[in-house]
Amino acid sequence: MSGHEKLSSSSCIKNGNPGCNHQDGSSRPLLEVRHLGYSYGETPALADINFTVHRHQITAIVGADGAGKTTLLKILGGLARKISGEIIFEGEAINTKPAWEVVQRGVVYVPEGMRVFPQMSVRENLEVGAYCNRSGMADRLEQVFQIFPELVDRTHFQAGLLSGGQQRMVTLGRGLMSGPVLLLLDEPFMGLSPKLVNRFCNSFRDLARSGITLLISGQHIRRVLKIAERAYILENGRITRSGVGVDLIEDQHLQDILFIS
Numbered sequence: 562m563s564g565h566e567k568l569s570s571s572s573c574i575k576n577g578n579p580g581c582n583h584q585d586g587s588s589r590p591l592l593e594v595r596h597l598g599y600s601y602g603e604t605p606a607l608a609d610i611n612f613t614v615h616r617h618q619i620t621a622i623v624g625a626d627g628a629g630k631t632t633l634l635k636i637l638g639g640l641a642r643k644i645s646g647e648i649i650f651e652g653e654a655i656n657t658k659p660a661w662e663v664v665q666r667g668v669v670y671v672p673e674g675m676r677v678f679p680q681m682s683v684r685e686n687l688e689v690g691a692y693c694n695r696s697g698m699a700d701r702l703e704q705v706f707q708i709f710p711e712l713v714d715r716t717h718f719q720a721g722l723l724s725g726g727q728q729r730m731v732t733l734g735r736g737l738m739s740g741p742v743l744l745l746l747d748e749p750f751m752g753l754s755p756k757l758v759n760r761f762c763n764s765f766r767d768l769a770r771s772g773i774t775l776l777i778s779g780q781h782i783r784r785v786l787k788i789a790e791r792a793y794i795l796e797n798g799r800i801t802r803s804g805v806g807v808d809l810i811e812d813q814h815l816q817d818i819l820f821i822s
């Protein structure tokens with residue numbers, strides 16, 4: 562176990578993180594990342610990454626430009642292989658599984674800046690999200706409309722004609738249509754107004770309450786940390802700090818490296 566994981570568990574107890582006391586009685590994390598490393602050719606991007614994600618929580622990965630957030634989320638989503646280390650999801654290693662199987666198991670990656678299919682209707686865009694997992698599609702469509710009621714009256718609209726915020730709802734809805742157990746959201750607030758960021762923060766809390774676990778990366782550090790029960794700071798491809806999200810906002814080191822004071 563790395564020094565970082567020791568730090569994680571002690572801060573978990575100290576801060577009374579609810580992830581340490583699960584309602585289902587299991588203390589096993591939903592996702593365990595062990596000694597993960599990755600290089601682009603000869604250039605290392607991630608080294609000895611160790612962290613856990615607990616069920617029904619919002620976990621955050623924050624860091625500056627180029628810290629490795631996108632690379633990490635892509636790997637978890639099955640989109641980059643040849644890693645070192647292990648990724649354990651629901652007790653099983655998934656790092657050797659093909660991307661389609663990772664999605665089928667419920668690990669769903671929503672990339673930064675994901676676009677709608679502009680010529681297709683809202684409903685068609687959402688249905689595309691269910692291509693790997695069609696059973697229960699009607700229920701999931703219902704869930705998307707509960708989370709984003711703005712889309713209900715627009716199901717037959719051409720998605721490319723929606724506002725930017727509504728298009729983001731469609732792309733997130735597309736992720737939900739895959740039936741995620743763990744939703745990986747890369748920079749979900751990028752380009753949104755402060756009002757819409759608030760709106761999406763509330764939606765993410767609703768999703769977590771509904772039973773979906775979220776791992777969010779982003780440069781909107783304060784926003785992301787405020788909603789995260791647990792957070793990790795990524796610096797030059799390494800995790801250097803962890804703790805409860807709101808506590809990390811006050812962390813002097815984070816303020817120094819990200820200028821968020």
Ligand code: ATP
Binds near residue numbers: 601624629633
């Ligand atoms: P940003 O928020 O700017 O996207 P990030 O934290 O998501 O940053 P990554 O995009 O994962 O960081 O990049 C991590 C490192 O890997 C950076 O040094 C980046 O230049 C490098 N990198 C990313 N993609 C590639 C690639 N396809 N080929 C080579 N190097 C890459």
